[in-house]
């Protein structure tokens with residue numbers, strides 16, 4: 001089975017060829033980060049224009065790198081939400097055109113399901129499974145009893161983890177997206193500031209990062225006012241220690257109540273070294289019967305391959321869309337269409 005998969009929900013145009021849902025033949029990613037950096041975030045109109053410019057090139061490169069032609073394909077998968085509507089539409093329309101022209105089934109994929117299935121490239125899923133899904137727009141604990149079944153057990157009440165990284169990045173003078181650089185700075189610093197760990201002792205599975213963000217910004221502004229210089233690496237380390245502490249302790253809390261065979265770490269923030277190391281260190285002792293599946297570093301950010309992996313599951317269940325498929329910018333993280341509840 002060969003799937004041509006499209007991803008264009010935000011600021012990466014990506015097209016991949018995925019075999020049998022777990023083998024990457026190509027995964028072409030055209031990032032627009034440099035165009036958005038000077039605005040400190042993604043500008044929707046700029047994003048759409050870049051997607052339009054890049055999508056055809058990405059399709060051609062993906063087929064060429066995979067050494068396949070349209071005739072070899074079995075289906076076309078595409079992210080149809082959540083994301084920026086104008087950005088999503090470019091992928092959705094391109095996928096429709098390819099599907100129609102080459103008589104291929106069209107598979108509408110939820111971007112967040114895609115993030116989770118990035119871990120499918122490590123090894124097959126075993127259920128029940130819990131996913132700690134941490135990205136630029138989402139921070140969720142997602143329980144899965146089978147392929148395609150998603151239940152949100154806990155989520156952020158305000159900012160997503162990646163969003164918090166990007167926001168404090170501005171204060172630190174780190175350009176968008178700030179996560180990777182702050183992660184590196186954190187490794188060169190120590191947690192001296194002891195920022196709040198919001199909701200860490202509360203008996204629920206939710207998160208909150210806006211208080212941490214405010215505490216961080218206040219600390220930096222106060223230092224500016226009195227003319228003090230703070231160690232940026234220590235600031236980064238302190239911020240990251242708080243984020244990781246909260247994410248890991250809530251994950252432990254949820255695993256106590258929901259024993260699972262595997263814990264998947266996925267989404268853009270899953271690339272965080274501090275978080276990966278901490279889970280690798282703590283999980284085996286705390287939950288010896290739960291296997292840790294870290295999404296491959298290269299597949300944590302937005303990419304077409306993860307959409308192909310999630311799309312393959314839908315292909316097996318004949319969950320296809322048609323020419324009426326539209327972008328859904330606020331698509332809820334529900335079960336895949338047609339899956340039995």
Ligand code: ATP
Pocket residue numbers: 009010082083111115134135136137138161162163165166177178179180181183267268269270271272273300301302
């Ligand atoms: P969503 O997936 O929720 O729709 P998105 O697609 O914009 O949002 P992703 O591309 O999945 O988000 O992730 C991007 C986010 O990941 C950014 O906020 C970025 O700062 C963050 N990020 C990337 N690398 C790291 C890292 N090493 N540590 C922390 N955060 C990181």
Ligand code: MG
Pocket residue numbers: 010011012301302
């Ligand atoms: Mg991105």
Ligand code: FE
Pocket residue numbers: 111115135136268301302
């Ligand atoms: Fe994403």
